Amino acid sequence: MLRQSIERYTAEHYTFEGRWAALKSPRAYSEQAWSDYGHFGWLALRLPQESGGVAAGVRTTAPLMEAVGARLLLEPILASAIVGTGLILRRASADQKAQLLPKLADGTLKVAFAHQETLNAFSEDAISSEYRGGAVHGSKVAVLHADCANRLIVSARKRDVGGTVSLYIVDAVARGLRRQRFRLLDGRGAANLSFDGVEAEPLNASGAIDADQAAIAAALEEAIVASCSEALGAIRALNAATNQYLKSRKQFGRPIGANQALQHRMVEMHLLEQEVRALTLAAQRALSELEVGRTRIISGARAFTCSAARRIAAEAVQMHGGIGVSDELDVSHYYRRLMVLGTLFGNRECHFGRFAATCEAIGH
Amino acid sequence: MLRQSIERYTAEHYTFEGRWAALKSPRAYSEQAWSDYGHFGWLALRLPQESGGVAAGVRTTAPLMEAVGARLLLEPILASAIVGTGLILRRASADQKAQLLPKLADGTLKVAFAHQETLNAFSEDAISSEYRGGAVHGSKVAVLHADCANRLIVSARKRDVGGTVSLYIVDAVARGLRRQRFRLLDGRGAANLSFDGVEAEPLNASGAIDADQAAIAAALEEAIVASCSEALGAIRALNAATNQYLKSRKQFGRPIGANQALQHRMVEMHLLEQEVRALTLAAQRALSELEVGRTRIISGARAFTCSAARRIAAEAVQMHGGIGVSDELDVSHYYRRLMVLGTLFGNRECHFGRFAATCEAIGH
């Protein structure tokens, strides 16, 4: 149901040709589409029923994330509706929720999760930002959609309780906050943030002292699984485009797809896509079923997806030839989207390492 | 000149069909061929002119080693005429040489180098055999052609000079020496050796205290370069066989080599062969020219050759289909020869590690 309505909407209103206006606009996304998503309830999927949602797990939001990849959507769905919303649902107090959730549901509020502090994508980032005297000090880099977010959820060490990493909510135009906006390689907005004593409100649901830390871990796991779905959507669309090109492009008097060497390479891409699909579904199950070894499956899926995506993207460009390198065709946009997905929330090496750490036990 | 005469002789007298008798004989090699090699002077190449040789470096012996690979020769050329002879030339006294060299030249003496002590092929082996009271104590494993050698050159720690590794010569039928003979995967003979106080004579040319140690390092480097040549010969012959098969084997009404996927894979094998050739030649130059960074080039060539050989051998079997797996065709014999070459004198990981250790300096 959800899948069909997303596919129908994006096929009509988010074509590659129509997307140029959004891509080139200063905001780097379509306000109209964003407001439509809110209208259709897609931004509220994760919210409880009393807030107009369906209390969906990340598994249920998979069709949405697949569409983000397949249609190269530019709006802050992952940043706000998946990750930011997830943190608020886990750690905001009832009052905070009452204030934030309705606006998240209709899209008038966009949140971004300001967490990463260094350029390192090879392992989990250590947090050195601090919260003291009611304000955040520190800096964050490459925060997805922090360019357009109204509020930021910031991770920082709480000085007075032994430096536990906790979560704070900050107004995006607060005093002392500098935002250096830029585009990611795939055209989506991001920002580097510098906090010079920025007034911040703790997300203050009751909970254990490390509840925020646990919520961050959970939100990052959800982000990883969601980005696997996004990659799956992009891979599927890209493979379909390449396969179609093999049939339509003629050189030496016949379709280039009649060449067995290209056929066998396309078969390999198809196989990788099927493996990414199987692992992504397994990772979704691992999330929602609280299975033992969730890190193993989630980081394993992610590591596999990163390398598969890289290979598929490179092969798609190569098999398209010159046109594959141009900015005019969608192929190079998928290439860049998949590059971005290969780094956000930790790269292949990062997740392969996490996976490998679960392999120590002999046997299985 | 040498290359042509070796090629002519082996093409006539060492065909794959004719080789079966030698392979299945208890000695696991052809006595006739061995005596012919002696007669032609091929076993004396490295000897000084006064001993009937041409004082050849390993570079000059390359055509011989290529033939060992190309024709899958079974005789102890590498063990005796290259490595064993090299050690004697470096470390035997004039008297010892006078006694040994003439017999090495005509093939009546075969020597093997007993050095490896553990199964480990991933790094250089530590020597724990000992020489004390005029006798060797210890054990050696998988010594190439120790099954048929008359004399063994043994590395052992000299107890009275602080455990320096030195070289000793031992009669292969001496008391206290147990030889467990077996075949390597490629049909060549080998033996595990156990020395229980075996009378041994030091190789006693004068020299620094670590002269034997240096001679061992040099002999192993020569062995590595020689085995690159052997692998090159095998790779070249195997690629030629596969390419020929692609042209002659018909399925679905045309040669299987008309399939572009197989063509492109064959091209990759050809390219790897050219790279192996270029690196093997570079390694030969590195040996004889005492260049800086010889380990870098030699171990680099070896590491590259190991992985290229593995891929080429696997592809040769695969492209031949069922017949490639049979013992009746030469293809599987090349496969097994290349497996053996991938382990003797250190495997890919061992030499890649040695290469990598030279990469530390930034830039080049």
Added chain:
Amino acid sequence: MSLEQWQRAERLRVEIQEFCRSGMPSDILRKSSRHLMLNKDEYVRWMRALQSRGWAVGHWPREHGGLDWSALERFVFEDELARAGCPWVIPFGVKYVGPVIYTFGTEPQKRRFLPPIAATDQWWAQGYSEPGAGSDLAALRTAAELHGDHYIVNGQKCWTTYAQWADWMFCLVRTARDERVQNGISFLLIDLRSPGVTIRPVRTMDLCHHVNEVWLDNVRVPVENRVGEEGAGWKLAKFLLANERTYGAGVGEAWFALARLKTLAADMSCGGARLISNSGFHRRIDELELRVVALEALSYQALADMMSGAESSAEASMLKLRASEVYQDLIETTVDALGYAGIAYDPGTLHGEGPPPLGPDDAGGILRYHLYNRAATIYGGSSEIQRNIIAKSALGLQP
């Protein structure tokens, strides 16, 4: 798949694990888990041990003596046996020809052949490949001419596994010439004790005797030993192929090999340390583990798709490709871990008598299986053929 199906399969899994621990003849498990060569008697005992619980034909319908297993149960059965290092479930009777007979055979054929197949009272061989017909099976030339109530069969089959032990061979033969080469092929059951049958052993590169050439020289085959109509052989062969492709064994074998690779890497020494602490080698093992995880996920996904009716014809090809690729790399890496023991080879020690020249007990078996297993990407439809199938059926690419 339904919860009930899942629970049934999990119950079966527990039973099989229990069987592997205590029901399984231990002398056979000792050999198979070391990749040593089993003899005919051992294989027969093994198959009968399985059939003592009805498992050898668990995938057959109840009316023919089976247990009506779901695809999931069949998967679990193969998976668990392979994980435990059990021998190969000899497929020629119970997996290949049995289903052909109960699906396409006459009642007398069913009565005559199915019981001895289920009980492994007959050993079957598969007569498909010929010297000129490997990947291009339809090019087969073995001819059967009808003379009264007998076919007279002439030709040569090759790569016939265990024909040296076989009582019967099911066989594709040409009964007519036709424009379309797939037509005119028929499916015969040939008694290998018939006059005119000659079986010549062919050594593979592990120096063992698995496969044979089978020469058929004016062999008389009663017409009632043809299964299906004359000319329907290609259809039966495709049915058999589809049946052949179940991939529990591939997943289980991979886990078994990975576990052995890990113990070996932990046992072997590498310059003063354990091999597992060599970071490059450790990485290779972990990369392999990720591929096994992916293979398992892909297999279960294919199973789920199959059980929900959404199976694509390309899935079996995909699983065969991936399972054979990852296994080849696993066993090759295991051979690497053996170091110098990975190049010493004495085929005389592969039947269970005496240790290999070097290394652990199973060094010879590992090496043997590595060598023989190079054929895994060749038999049952080579990897190249599988890719062609996927290109055509899943991607719509035409040559």
Added chain:
Amino acid sequence: MSLEQWQRAERLRVEIQEFCRSGMPSDILRKSSRHLMLNKDEYVRWMRALQSRGWAVGHWPREHGGLDWSALERFVFEDELARAGCPWVIPFGVKYVGPVIYTFGTEPQKRRFLPPIAATDQWWAQGYSEPGAGSDLAALRTAAELHGDHYIVNGQKCWTTYAQWADWMFCLVRTARDERVQNGISFLLIDLRSPGVTIRPVRTMDLCHHVNEVWLDNVRVPVENRVGEEGAGWKLAKFLLANERTYGAGVGEAWFALARLKTLAADMSCGGARLISNSGFHRRIDELELRVVALEALSYQALADMMSGAESSAEASMLKLRASEVYQDLIETTVDALGYAGIAYDPGTLHGEGPPPLGPDDAGGILRYHLYNRAATIYGGSSEIQRNIIAKSALGLQP
């Protein structure tokens, strides 16, 4: 190669190293070594700096103003410049069309065109590819019809590098229809200021403007601007292609990229340590270094074979394949080393004004070059075409 050739080349190597240290315009080197976009003026200054020593046309014969370089000297020239991070030696004039003109041109053509080419007083573009004629160049459709002493040219060229700066374009056009499509192609020199020429920029995925579509609408080209006979264009194109393929640059570029990758891995932090101490990443770098060593050995071997007259026509294809593959992997790994700086992109900073949004000075340039360099396995004969060439010429395999 002879000792004298070797020594001459080594002397040149030293001179070039000296030039890179002190003769080279430092503002240009600063940009090129960061993979930033040079403008036309910078490229022209660069080419003229080279030509101030005669090097831009060092490979030309002395009679046409060159230095009669050996293949080895030419290799060393490209190798050393690339190792130092110098810009691309713009090939269209000095490397591509120049040799065609002095080999096949008339005396007036030589007098008219060679001096401004050598001096970079003219900027040239290459008009080969068309929308329907990429790998299959012979399918080109741009047509030139002779009307008196002029050709009237109509058609469309694409992927025309730096046409936006060019004064002239050498161009393959169809002057006749023939059974064999390679026949009937001619080689024209077209003044791009002619009426009817339209140049449309095409952005590549680095969001920069390198390439163009060139539309030719009834463009009049004097017949004296045809090089060689009418219909001889294919021969000239093949000559040009053979000349195009010299591979010093590939080796030098690889060493430059590897050195930068190493400094970057030593600079970037990775969870409390330096990135270089991540064993998986360190291994990737070392594996790349081994491939660069192999590329260098293969290149020198090809050079030695060429200079001893034993060159195979497949060698150029092999070197192009390997050089482009290893470079793509080097620069991709460098992007990986940048971490989050490898996904932040501001094309506005690629011309030398201001730092990239994140990371070191050259982060944007590295990323840009990674993206643009995906085309390296496509232009100048795609990798697929190179493999076809090798299959045919070195292996004798026919489609």
